Amino acid sequence: MLANRRQGIFKGDVYFVNPNHSQILGEPCYPKVSDLPRPAETVLVAIPSILVPEAIEDAGQAGATAGIVISSGFAEIGNRTLEEELVRVASKYDIRILGPNCLGVYDPYTGMDTLFLPETKLLSDGREVVATPRPRRGTVSLLTQSGAFGCAALDYMAGPHGIGIRRFVSYGNRCDVTESELLEYFGMDTKTRVILTYLEGLSEGRVFIEKAKEISKKKPIVALKSGRSESGMRAAASHTAALAGSDQIYQGAFRQAGIIRAQNVEEFFDFARALAMQPPGLTNNVAVVTNAGGPGIITTDALEASGLHVRKFPSRIMSKFSNLKASKKLLPVLSGTNPIDLTAEATSRMFALTLSILLDDPSIGGIVLIALHHAPTILDDAVGMIAETIEKRTKPVTVCDMGETEMAETMRTMFEKRGIPSFSMPERAARALWALIYYGRYLRAHNVTERRG
Amino acid sequence: MLANRRQGIFKGDVYFVNPNHSQILGEPCYPKVSDLPRPAETVLVAIPSILVPEAIEDAGQAGATAGIVISSGFAEIGNRTLEEELVRVASKYDIRILGPNCLGVYDPYTGMDTLFLPETKLLSDGREVVATPRPRRGTVSLLTQSGAFGCAALDYMAGPHGIGIRRFVSYGNRCDVTESELLEYFGMDTKTRVILTYLEGLSEGRVFIEKAKEISKKKPIVALKSGRSESGMRAAASHTAALAGSDQIYQGAFRQAGIIRAQNVEEFFDFARALAMQPPGLTNNVAVVTNAGGPGIITTDALEASGLHVRKFPSRIMSKFSNLKASKKLLPVLSGTNPIDLTAEATSRMFALTLSILLDDPSIGGIVLIALHHAPTILDDAVGMIAETIEKRTKPVTVCDMGETEMAETMRTMFEKRGIPSFSMPERAARALWALIYYGRYLRAHNVTERRG
Numbered sequence: 001m002l003a004n005r006r007q008g009i010f011k012g013d014v015y016f017v018n019p020n021h022s023q024i025l026g027e028p029c030y031p032k033v034s035d036l037p038r039p040a041e042t043v044l045v046a047i048p049s050i051l052v053p054e055a056i057e058d059a060g061q062a063g064a065t066a067g068i069v070i071s072s073g074f075a076e077i078g079n080r081t082l083e084e085e086l087v088r089v090a091s092k093y094d095i096r097i098l099g100p101n102c103l104g105v106y107d108p109y110t111g112m113d114t115l116f117l118p119e120t121k122l123l124s125d126g127r128e129v130v131a132t133p134r135p136r137r138g139t140v141s142l143l144t145q146s147g148a149f150g151c152a153a154l155d156y157m158a159g160p161h162g163i164g165i166r167r168f169v170s171y172g173n174r175c176d177v178t179e180s181e182l183l184e185y186f187g188m189d190t191k192t193r194v195i196l197t198y199l200e201g202l203s204e205g206r207v208f209i210e211k212a213k214e215i216s217k218k219k220p221i222v223a224l225k226s227g228r229s230e231s232g233m234r235a236a237a238s239h240t241a242a243l244a245g246s247d248q249i250y251q252g253a254f255r256q257a258g259i260i261r262a263q264n265v266e267e268f269f270d271f272a273r274a275l276a277m278q279p280p281g282l283t284n285n286v287a288v289v290t291n292a293g294g295p296g297i298i299t300t301d302a303l304e305a306s307g308l309h310v311r312k313f314p315s316r317i318m319s320k321f322s323n324l325k326a327s328k329k330l331l332p333v334l335s336g337t338n339p340i341d342l343t344a345e346a347t348s349r350m351f352a353l354t355l356s357i358l359l360d361d362p363s364i365g366g367i368v369l370i371a372l373h374h375a376p377t378i379l380d381d382a383v384g385m386i387a388e389t390i391e392k393r394t395k396p397v398t399v400c401d402m403g404e405t406e407m408a409e410t411m412r413t414m415f416e417k418r419g420i421p422s423f424s425m426p427e428r429a430a431r432a433l434w435a436l437i438y439y440g441r442y443l444r445a446h447n448v449t450e451r452r453g
Numbered sequence: 454m455l456a457n458r459r460q461g462i463f464k465g466d467v468y469f470v471n472p473n474h475s476q477i478l479g480e481p482c483y484p485k486v487s488d489l490p491r492p493a494e495t496v497l498v499a500i501p502s503i504l505v506p507e508a509i510e511d512a513g514q515a516g517a518t519a520g521i522v523i524s525s526g527f528a529e530i531g532n533r534t535l536e537e538e539l540v541r542v543a544s545k546y547d548i549r550i551l552g553p554n555c556l557g558v559y560d561p562y563t564g565m566d567t568l569f570l571p572e573t574k575l576l577s578d579g580r581e582v583v584a585t586p587r588p589r590r591g592t593v594s595l596l597t598q599s600g601a602f603g604c605a606a607l608d609y610m611a612g613p614h615g616i617g618i619r620r621f622v623s624y625g626n627r628c629d630v631t632e633s634e635l636l637e638y639f640g641m642d643t644k645t646r647v648i649l650t651y652l653e654g655l656s657e658g659r660v661f662i663e664k665a666k667e668i669s670k671k672k673p674i675v676a677l678k679s680g681r682s683e684s685g686m687r688a689a690a691s692h693t694a695a696l697a698g699s700d701q702i703y704q705g706a707f708r709q710a711g712i713i714r715a716q717n718v719e720e721f722f723d724f725a726r727a728l729a730m731q732p733p734g735l736t737n738n739v740a741v742v743t744n745a746g747g748p749g750i751i752t753t754d755a756l757e758a759s760g761l762h763v764r765k766f767p768s769r770i771m772s773k774f775s776n777l778k779a780s781k782k783l784l785p786v787l788s789g790t791n792p793i794d795l796t797a798e799a800t801s802r803m804f805a806l807t808l809s810i811l812l813d814d815p816s817i818g819g820i821v822l823i824a825l826h827h828a829p830t831i832l833d834d835a836v837g838m839i840a841e842t843i844e845k846r847t848k849p850v851t852v853c854d855m856g857e858t859e860m861a862e863t864m865r866t867m868f869e870k871r872g873i874p875s876f877s878m879p880e881r882a883a884r885a886l887w888a889l890i891y892y893g894r895y896l897r898a899h900n901v902t903e904r905r906g
Contacts, residue, residue: 159857294599404612
C-alpha cells in the first residue's frame with residue numbers, strides 16, 4: 001500500500017497503527033486507530049486473531065466504515081465465538097468486514113493492494129525472482145473463497161499469457177460481506193466485463209443464484225466449484241467450513257443462472273479470456289477450419305463432447321467452396337466438409353476466404369480455427385488477414401496454434417492483441433468456443449440483445 | 454540431413470539425386486539412384502507422386518532396402534492405384550516403404566532427420582524465429598499417423614518444458630510398414646522408455662493390440678486416439694482414409710493391452726513425462742499433500758473423477774501425524790485427513806516428514822503433492838528435501854505448483870531435474886498420477902515385477 005502511495009498509484013493516505021512502534025517503514029506509527037490524525041475509512045487488520053475485535057471496536061469509535069481482516073484463527077479452526085464477537089463489534093459501528101482469514105483486495109486501477117505475500121523471493125543462488133506477481137489492469141474480476149487459489153490465480157493472470165485483472169477479492173470466512181454482495185458489486189462495476197468465481201460452497205446459495213441470474217444478463221459469470229467428489233466435499237468442509245452440498249444441485253443452479261461452469265482450473269482462465277475477447281454465440285452448430293488434419297479431428301471430438309455440433313455444411317456453403325476451387329482461390333485438394341481441412345498448403349488468403357463464407361452463413365454459430373504455424377505457407381501476416389475477417393463479423397472465433405516455441409508464442413500473442421483468444425491445445429480452443437456459445441444461448445433465452453464482445 | 458552430416462551428427466553419407474541439377478547445396482547431384490558412387494541403403498523420396506514408383510524401381514535396382522516417401526498425392530486423395538503401384542514395385546525389390554504422405558523420421562541420436570519443415574521462419578519484422586524445432590535427446594518415442602500432429606508434438610517436446618525425444622516416426626498412409634511393426638520396433642528399442650502413439654484408426658487392429666499387450670509388459674504405451682465422435686470419425690475417414698471404428702471398441706482394446714489412453718493432447722505429453730520419470734503405482738488409494746487448501750480439494754476431485762480413491766488415512770498414519778504435532782514437527786493447525794493440508798505455513802521439512810510417512814505406508818499407492826511457492830515459508834530449498842524423500846522410495850509422486858511467473862517456472866524445472874514430474878495445474882498432476890497407477894496395475898495383473906521408473 002505504501003509503495004503504491006509513494007509511486008502515486010494509490011491516491012489515498014496510508015497510516016500505520018501498532019502500539020509497539022513509533023515508526024514503520026519510515027512513516028509515523030500510531031498506537032490506535034483513534035489516534036490517527038485523520039479518521040480512517042478502511043482498516044486493514046493483520047494482527048493475532050484474539051486482538052482483532054478490540055482493534056475493530058477502536059476503529060469503529062474512530063469512524064471507520066470498512067475492515068479487511070487478513071488474520072486467520074477464526075471459524076476455520078473452530079474458533080466460532082471469536083468470529084461472532086468480531087461480527088458483533090463490527091455491526092455495532094456499522095463497519096462492513098471482509099474476511100477474516102483472507103487475502104483481501106487487489107485493484108490495479110486504484111492501487112489498493114492488501115496482499116501480504118511478497119512480490120519477489122530470494123533464491124538460494126542469489127537470484128531474486130517474481131513469486132506472487134500483481135497482474136496488470138484488465139477487465140476480468142476474480143472472487144475467491146480460497147486465498148491460496150487466489151494467489152495461484154494472480155500468478156496465472158499476471159504471467160506471460162496473462163489476461164490481467166480488474167479487481168481481485170479473496171473473502172475467506174465471509175463473516176459479514178458475503179459472496180452474493182461481492183457478486184452484485186462486480187455486476188454493477190462497469191470496468192468488469194467477466195466475473196470469475198472460485199467456490200467451495202455457498203453460504204446463501206439461493207440469494208447468490210438469484211443475483212447471478214440477473215447479472216448474467218449483463219456480463220458472463222464463470223464458476224470453478226470444487227468439492228465435487230465425496231472426498232472433495234469432506235475436504236471442503238474442513239477447509240472453509242463450507243457446506244459443499246451435492247454437486248448436482250450446484251450444477252442445476254448454475255445452469256439456471258447462466259453461470260458458465262469450468263471443469264478445471266485451466267478452463268476457468270481460458271473461458272475468462274474467451275469471454276473477455278469474443279462475442280457470445282447463438283447456435284450450437286459450429287465449424288472447424290484447419291490446415292492440419294489430425295488436430296482438426298481432435299477439435300471436432302472435443303466440440304462434440306461438449307454438446308456442440310460439427311455437422312456437414314449445407315449445400316449453399318459447399319457450392320461456394322466449389323466456386324472458389326474452380327477459380328483457384330482454394331486448393332483442389334481441400335478435403336472434407338466440417339472440419340474443413342485446407343491442408344498444409346493453405347495460404348492466409350484461403351483461411352480468410354473460408355472464414356468469411358462460414359461466418360456469413362446463418363447456420364454457423366461460431367468457429368474454431370486451427371492455424372498451425374508449421375505449415376510452410378503460414379507466416380505472421382496470416383494473423384492480420386484472419387483477424388480482419390473475424391472483426392467484420394459478430395460471431396465468436398477461437399484459435400489454436402500448437403507448440404511452445406518462439407513462433408507459436410508469437411502467433412498466439414499476435415492473435416490475442418487483435419482480440420482473438422488463442423490456445424496451444426485444440427481442446428482448449430474447442431472448450432472456449434463452447435463457453436461463448438453456452439453464454440450466448442443464455443442471453444438469447446432471456447431475450448437479451450446480442451452484444452459485441 | 455546434410456547439415457547434420459556436416460556437423461558430424463549424422464555419420465552416414467548423403468547423396469542428392471535429381472536429373473535437373475548437377476549440384477545441390479554445393480554437393481554433387483546424380484540423375485538417378487543407380488548413378489550414385491556407392492549403393493544407397495535408404496532413399497528419401499520427395500518428388501511429385503506420379504514419379505515415385507519409377508524412382509523406387511531405380512533405387513531397387515541399385516540395391517536400396519528402405520524408402521521414406523514424403524510425397525503426398527496417393528490414397529489420401531483417392532489415388533489408390535498409384536499407391537498400389539508403389540507397393541508393387543517396392544516389394545519386387547524387397548524395399549520397405551515408410552509413408553507415403555508422411556514426415557518420415559527424426560532421431561536426435563543418429564542425426565536422421567527427414568522433416569522437410571523449416572526449423573526457422575523469417576517474420577515480417579525481420580526476426581528469425583524457431584518454427585519447427587527439433588527436440589533434444591530423450592527417452593520417449595512418438596509414432597504418429599498425422600504429420601501435422603507430429604510437427605505440433607515436436608514443437609511441444611522441444612519447448613521450454615519439453616521432454617525431448619528418442620525417435621519420431623510419422624508414417625502417413627502406411628502403404629507398407631505398418632504401425633504394428635513400428636510399435637514392435639519401439640518395443641525392442643532399449644533407448645525408448647515410453648511409446649507415444651497418435652492414431653486416427655488402425656489398419657490391422659488385432660495385430661496392433663496383440664503386440665501392444667506384450668510391449669506394455671516392458672514399457673508403457675500412451676495412445677491419443679481421435680475420431681471419437683461421429684463427426685470426428687467422418688473427418689478421420691476423409692483425412693487418412695482411416696476406418697475409425699467405434700470408439701468403444703478402441704477403448705476396450707486399449708484396456709486389454711494396457712495402453713494408457715490420453716483424453717486430450719495435453720494429457721498425452723503429461724503422461725509421457727510422468728511415465729518417463731516415475732515408477733508405476735500399485736493401488737488405487739492415493740494421498741494428496743498440500744500447502745493450499747483450495748487446490749488440494751481441486752486435486753482430490755480430479756483424482757476421484759479418474760477412479761482413484763482419496764480416502765481418510767488409517768489410524769496408524771493419523772497417530773504418526775499426532776505424534777509429530779505433539780513434538781511440534783508439524784503444525785497444530787494442520788487440518789484434514791487426505792487431502793492433508795499442511796497450511797500456508799508449512800515448511801520444507803514438514804512436507805518431507807509428511808511424505809515419508811505416507812510413502813512408507815502400504816495403503817498408499819501414490820501421492821500428488823501440491824507445493825505452491827507463494828507461501829512465505831517455501832523457498833527453492835524445498836525441492837531438494839522433497840526430492841530426497843521421494844527418491845528413497847519406489848512409489849509415484851507428481852507435483853503441482855501453480856502459476857506462470859519466474860518462481861513457479863524455477864520450482865517446476867528444479868523438480869523435473871530431480872525426476873519428479875511437475876505441473877502448473879492440479880488436475881494435470883492428478884491425471885498424471887492416474888496414468889502411473891493405471892500402468893502399474895496392468896503390470897501387476899500380468900505379474901510383471903515392479904520396476905523403478
